[in-house]
Amino acid sequence: MSAAVSVQSLTKQYKDVCAVDNVSFEVETGHCFGLLGPNGAGKTTTIEIMEGIISATSGEVLYQGQQVDSQISQQIGIQFQHTALQDFLTVKETLNLFASFYQNTLDQSQLIELCDLGDFLNRDNRLLSGGQRQRLLLALALINDPNIIFLDEPTTGLDPHARRNFWQLIKNIKSQNKTIILTTHYMDEAEQLCDDIVIMDKGKIIESGTPHQLLAKHFEDVFIYLPIKQVDEKIVREQGWQVLADRIEIKSQNVEQTLAFLMQHKVSLDGLHVKSANLDDLFLKLTGHSLQA
Amino acid sequence: MNLKRFYAVFKARSIEFFRDRSSLGWNLFFPVLLLIGFSFIFSGDGRSAYKIGLLETQEQTKNIAQQALKDLRFIDFINYSDLSLAKAKLSRHSIDLLVDYDAKRYWVNDESSKSYLVEQIFLGQELSQQVGFTRLKSSGKGIRYVDWVLPGILGMNMMFSCLFGVGYVIVRYRKNSVLKRLKATPLTAFEFVSAQLLSRLFIVMFMSTIVYSGCNLFFDFFMLGSYVDLILIGALGAFCLISLGLLVASRSKSEELIGGLLNLTSWPMMMLSGVWFSLEGAPQALKNIADLLPLTHLVAGARAIITEGASLVDISYHINALLLMSALFLALGSYLFSWNAER
DSSP, X not given: OOEEEEEEEEEEEOSSOEEEEEEEEEEETTOEEEEEOOTTSSHHHHHHHHHTSSOOSEEEEEETTEEOXXXXXXXXXXXXXXXXXXXXXXXXXXXXXHHTXXXXXXXXXXXXXXXXXXXXXXXXXXXXXXXXXXXXXHHHHHTTOOSEEEEESTTTTOOXXXXXXHHHHHHHHHTTTOEEEEEESXXXXXXXXXXXXXXXXXXXXXXXXXXXXXXXXXXXXXXXXXXXXXXXXXXXXXXXXXXXXXXXXXXXXXXXXXXXXXXXXXXXXXXXXXXXXXXXXXXXXXHSSOTTO | OOHHHHHHHHHHHHXXXXXXXXXXXXXXXXXXXXXXXXXXXTOSSOOOSEEEEEEOOOXXXXXXXXXXXXXXXXXXXXXXXXXXXXXXXXXXXXXXXXXXTTTTEXXXXXXXXXXXXXXXXXXXXXXXXXXXXXEEEEOOOOOOHHHHHHHHHHHHHHHHHHIIIIIIHHHHHHHTTHHHHHHTSSOOHHHHHHHHHHHHHHHHHHHHHHHHHHHHHHHOOOOOSOHXXXXXXXXXXXXXXXXXXXXXXXXXXXHHHHHHHHXXXXXXXXXXXXXXXXXXXXXXXXXXXXXTSHHHHHHHHHHHHHHHOOOTTTTHHHHHHHHHHHHHHHHHHHHHOOSSOOO
């Protein structure tokens, strides 16, 4: 499969801060690619260089092997992290405004249906809820029917219900073989949506691959949690289990064997919780601090 | 330049202005309130001082005349080299008496009570009685202070609308990333800036026309010149002020800073551009500074059309100054313009 976007040795140096430090990666056509990292990791700077919004100190970005030119804005769609919409315009007027900027546009009724804008089409931008606003911003990103779509933390600030609705929209777009480049600091979002991920911290890439590959590479264990009051302190000490606030954490490569061990020692399994390692655990392991910190 | 994109931004910005009721109301009522206020405050004869125009004479003669009248207070003397201009001033009640010492004649405005009083004062002077001046008459409708101040108030309102309406809005767009979002589209900076400029020009001219026409129904403003010329100088002045607003807002991302910069730009114009009072008697240095301000040329040009019936040729100095400043502001503003000031 060919690379839709290739990022080569990208560096962005501000006065005394290196926001992006020699970053390289490729985004495959039709994939959803996730740039993960905490606030200040360099995700937004990286994709804004890819979008041509800011210039790199060094390095280059290639679209299907070609250098970026002035026509690139006709071919990509962008949803920024923080964008205000023009006041006093309705949703429909905003769609018309942005549609006028492009040579080719998606049919407006199709766009309205895809992003579920029908219920508030004549509402003033200032009166939109968070979820409605994000759906409108997504519609603006899709208005030119782009093959490559950049979504910068698209669900930040949304309630769980609105987030899940938004994920469904992104899955629908992805099913049309569009390439999506997504930044997020929500691990469940990345696991739900991304085919490939790159984890950034302090301007550098610290790991990359598919979520499954990365978790398999770094974790053989699953985590078993039990209320602390049910387990004898002596067993905890002997086994070297991790004591958390009100529970203990048992890392296990074989859940069946561990459960048999617990039952053998007459430990009650009430409140038992088994969890596989996730990307947040991976990030914690790689950097020593949580991704959502 | 893609006209479709330009028109879309022009339309969106104009819709935004007209739907913002508070801004619209302020732009409409502020100048009306000022005009009503000034017409009320300066109702009656307006200025308290009497003015005698002197056709340019030999220095010696003028000094004798002034010497003879020196004990009288509240009389100003204004020199004129152009007889027709001086007579026009008398007709418009700008001066109360016109005296030509060389030809031993003077003019009085029969329709002005002040002119009659000043004539009596003048004739009462020993020097004039000895010389035997010829009395000539002039007449004409007087200019009230509200007529004189009208171009100043309209010009000042245009200035605030142009500077703050463009400068502040662009900085707000930049701060909340509206500009960044637009930059990510094929819209060019030139298309965006042109649309902002022309949208504001349309708004300012539309609002000023409404204010002028509405107030004219009540005040019956004095108008000697051509309305077309007045609209042209108004549009050119607004264009120049919008260009200045674009220049001031070309890079800043801070609303506090742009507020300060716009005040720094607008206050000198409000004080020195002849909005409230004439700069005729001001020191030359002050006049030179005022000459560098676009509002000075807008107000002076408009006032000349309204009160003197000046043509575009007569005010070509002001037109050229506005054109030159517009070109300078636009060139600098385009060069410095930034969609999103990087860190």
